[in-house]
Amino acid sequence: MKKTWQTALVVGASSGIGAALVKRLAAQGCRVAAVARRSDELENVAVGANAAGGGGEVLSYVSDVDQPQLVSELFATITGDLGGLDLVIYAAGVMHPVQFEEFDTAKDLQMLRTNLLGAVAWLNPAAQRFGRLKKGTIVGIGSVAGDRGRSGSPVYNTSKAGLHTYLEALRNRVGRYGVKVVTIKPGFVDTAMTKGLPGLFWLISADRAAEIILKKARKGAVTAYVPARWRLVMLIIRSMPSFIFRRLKV
Amino acid sequence: MLSADRLEWVAGWGEVLGGAGFVFRPSTLEGIREVFGKARAGGVPVALRGAGCSYGDAALRAESIVLDLSRMDRILSWDSESGIIDVEPGVTLRRLWRFVLGDGWWPPVVTGTMETSVGGCLGMNVHGKNNWARGTFGEHCLEFDLMTTDGELRTVSRADDPETFNAVVGSFGLLGVITRVRLRMKKIASGLVEAKAVSAPDLETLLRLTDEAKDQWEYVVGWIDAFPRGRKLGRGLLHFARHLEPEEDAEPAQTLRAEAQDLPEDVFMMPKSAMWRLIKPFTNRLGMKWINRLKYLSGATLGEGAVYRQTFAEFSFLLDYVPNWKRIYRPGGLIQHQSFVPFDQAEAVFRRQLEACQKARQPSFLGVLKRHRPDDFLMGHGLDGFSLALDFPVIAGRQERLWQLVRTMAEDVVDAGGRFYAAKDAAVPGELYRASFREGQVDRLLALKAELDPQDRLRTALGDRLLEAWQ
Numbered sequence: 211m212k213k214t215w216q217t218a219l220v221v222g223a224s225s226g227i228g229a230a231l232v233k234r235l236a237a238q239g240c241r242v243a244a245v246a247r248r249s250d251e252l253e254n255v256a257v258g259a260n261a262a263g264g265g266g267e268v269l270s271y272v273s274d275v276d277q278p279q280l281v282s283e284l285f286a287t288i289t290g291d292l293g294g295l296d297l298v299i300y301a302a303g304v305m306h307p308v309q310f311e312e313f314d315t316a317k318d319l320q321m322l323r324t325n326l327l328g329a330v331a332w333l334n335p336a337a338q339r340f341g342r343l344k345k346g347t348i349v350g351i352g353s354v355a356g357d358r359g360r361s362g363s364p365v366y367n368t369s370k371a372g373l374h375t376y377l378e379a380l381r382n383r384v385g386r387y388g389v390k391v392v393t394i395k396p397g398f399v400d401t402a403m404t405k406g407l408p409g410l411f412w413l414i415s416a417d418r419a420a421e422i423i424l425k426k427a428r429k430g431a432v433t434a435y436v437p438a439r440w441r442l443v444m445l446i447i448r449s450m451p452s453f454i455f456r457r458l459k460v
Numbered sequence: 461m462l463s464a465d466r467l468e469w470v471a472g473w474g475e476v477l478g479g480a481g482f483v484f485r486p487s488t489l490e491g492i493r494e495v496f497g498k499a500r501a502g503g504v505p506v507a508l509r510g511a512g513c514s515y516g517d518a519a520l521r522a523e524s525i526v527l528d529l530s531r532m533d534r535i536l537s538w539d540s541e542s543g544i545i546d547v548e549p550g551v552t553l554r555r556l557w558r559f560v561l562g563d564g565w566w567p568p569v570v571t572g573t574m575e576t577s578v579g580g581c582l583g584m585n586v587h588g589k590n591n592w593a594r595g596t597f598g599e600h601c602l603e604f605d606l607m608t609t610d611g612e613l614r615t616v617s618r619a620d621d622p623e624t625f626n627a628v629v630g631s632f633g634l635l636g637v638i639t640r641v642r643l644r645m646k647k648i649a650s651g652l653v654e655a656k657a658v659s660a661p662d663l664e665t666l667l668r669l670t671d672e673a674k675d676q677w678e679y680v681v682g683w684i685d686a687f688p689r690g691r692k693l694g695r696g697l698l699h700f701a702r703h704l705e706p707e708e709d710a711e712p713a714q715t716l717r718a719e720a721q722d723l724p725e726d727v728f729m730m731p732k733s734a735m736w737r738l739i740k741p742f743t744n745r746l747g748m749k750w751i752n753r754l755k756y757l758s759g760a761t762l763g764e765g766a767v768y769r770q771t772f773a774e775f776s777f778l779l780d781y782v783p784n785w786k787r788i789y790r791p792g793g794l795i796q797h798q799s800f801v802p803f804d805q806a807e808a809v810f811r812r813q814l815e816a817c818q819k820a821r822q823p824s825f826l827g828v829l830k831r832h833r834p835d836d837f838l839m840g841h842g843l844d845g846f847s848l849a850l851d852f853p854v855i856a857g858r859q860e861r862l863w864q865l866v867r868t869m870a871e872d873v874v875d876a877g878g879r880f881y882a883a884k885d886a887a888v889p890g891e892l893y894r895a896s897f898r899e900g901q902v903d904r905l906l907a908l909k910a911e912l913d914p915q916d917r918l919r920t921a922l923g924d925r926l927l928e929a930w931q
Contacts, residue, residue: 290504290523293523294479343468
């Protein structure tokens with residue numbers, strides 16, 4: 211049976227995969243609460259999605275994932291405004307460029323706050339609600355980068371690995387009630403985050419990534435690589451012995 | 461902000477419509493006032509819920525407080541001489557009949573299941589198989605206490621204020637909380653009824669026999685096989701019943717025991733709790749076509765003209781024979797469309813309805829026919845005519861077509877001067893409800909709503925569907 215969502219919440223909706231998800235969900239007739247820090251970009255996404263038709267509606271909420279103390283009230287407001295909640299996607303993420311020998315604690319903590327702590331702040335109430343109602347889908351946008359600790363970006367990797375583990379734990383906690391918790395691990399996606407990065411390959415558009423993500427979420431996948439060919443690559447990389455992996459300049 | 465601890469999935473009985481609600485189950489008047497206080501503080505609407513037996517969206521609203529009155533279930537007073545009983549709204553019909561039966565009384569109007577609550581029955585002004593003879597549930601209520609959302613309690617009596625009484629009964633739980641109900645029971649001489657079964661080979665005969673039976677039998681209900689076309693369209697079985705006279709039951713003390721009314725534990729040698737699992741594999745067009753066909757043929761041959769005695773409970777609560785029978789419709793659930801059509805138009809309208817269902821490849825799996833009479837309630841559904849209730853499975857991907865089918869049928873009903881039954885409905889648009897009422901009825905309800913609930917605190921999904929189209 212094809213799963214349709216009537217209401218969805220996307221955190222990190224002003225650009226990249228998050229914005230593409232908002233547009234796709236709205237085009238499918240879903241009422242979407244789009245949350246992001248940057249109000250102008252968020253408004254553009256909402257106006258564009260609403261103008262595109264498709265029967266859905268985008269409601270925008272300006273909020274910084276760096277302020278977890280605001281989440282509880284905003285989450286309640288959003289569920290009230292939407293008249294329900296079927297799907298929650300945490301798509302907020304940041305990857306600060308880090309030099310090979312650089313140890314910048316401010317940058318690192320920022321990545322942890324946005325990529326991991328913000329996810330905990332938003333997905334905890336979602337998991338609590340869905341677990342209680344015994345239905346709902348949670349999607350977390352992780353990364354193939356979270357599968358190994360690379361010397362090139364230790365904390366970005368850590369933040370995504372932490373997110374993967376957190377999502378797995380949520381799945382173990384509320385999956386028994388029928389709640390779907392889907393871990394998405396995209397490879398290279400053509401977004402502002404990857405702009406100008408060297409050595410990109412298998413680059414896909416944010417819209418294509420969003421299409422695959424929603425398809426996987428509908429199926430209730432546990433972990434989905436986007437696109438799927440990354441699964442094999444990451445299997446090899448994850449299987450690589452540590453003494454070899456540490457010699458790679460990645 | 462309301463605590464997520466209160467969140468529950470609150471669905472209509474048909475399991476099609478539902479939403480997350482903050483559920484409160486107070487057991488006292490003060491508890492209800494506290495819930496209204498929370499609603500005011502949080503700016504949250506309140507949806508009233510009794511036993512949750514309404515098929516559609518009458519007892520729920522997403523992201524709202526759901527004031528579940530099932531714990532307000534005390535019997536407050538009982539006079540076995542006059543048959544007058546005062547109960548709280550959460551008392552179910554099961555509890556009510558079991559309580560009064562031993563003194564030789566029975567609720568004059570009951571639903572097809574005994575799990576409905578008195579508050580819900582009054583709020584939706586339900587009817588039974590004896591609507592022609594006894595009217596609706598509200599006609600047997602003498603007075604009730606109504607708590608408005610400001611916490612004020614008033615007694616509304618049929619004798620003292622019939623206009624308000626007739627407006628609040630059947631007002632879909634949108635004007636206030638009914639916190640006490642005074643009902644008059646019906647005196648009976650036996651716990652048994654005499655029943656008769658006859659068959660009708662087509663719709664015209666079914667309607668004629670129903671009408672002819674109404675003056676001899678208190679209870680008249682028809683079952684329709686909705687699958688056949690052409691000459692056999694609308695064929696079905698009729699069941700009539702009447703109370704036994706005092707001399708007809710040799711052992712009234714025995715039959716008036718509640719235990720004597722208990723429904724059988726097994727059906728066809730199977731525990732009845734497992735019956736729905738047996739039926740589920742046949743819950744599809746082909747399976748249901750054959751089940752309906754076999755039911756008709758067995759009734760028309762083996763059961764034709766049979767006169768037999770049954771307990772009240774056996775005759776009245778057919779829906780309780782197979783507990784959780786709605787599960788046969790999972791995962792999509794079911795909706796019911798019940799339309800009331802004036803006497804002279806009924807055959808034509810019902811014929812078009814059955815044909816429309818067949819043409820849309822959405823035949824009803826269960827059809828039920830009843831005879832009705834008009835009533836004085838502001839939002840009443842009664843008229844001099846018939847009603848046809850059609851159950852439909854909801855199948856993923858086909859819901860929109862089903863809703864369109866209901867809309868098409870409902871437009872025909874309105875054109876014929878007919879009505880709808882909100883207790884069962886899930887899909888008739890609000891504007892068609894409006895068109896089904898007489899001039900001024902809807903405006904009167906809206907005026908009362910503004911007077912009794914000026915902050916529009918009491919809302920349900922059904923209420924939104926209706927009132928958004930009415931304002």
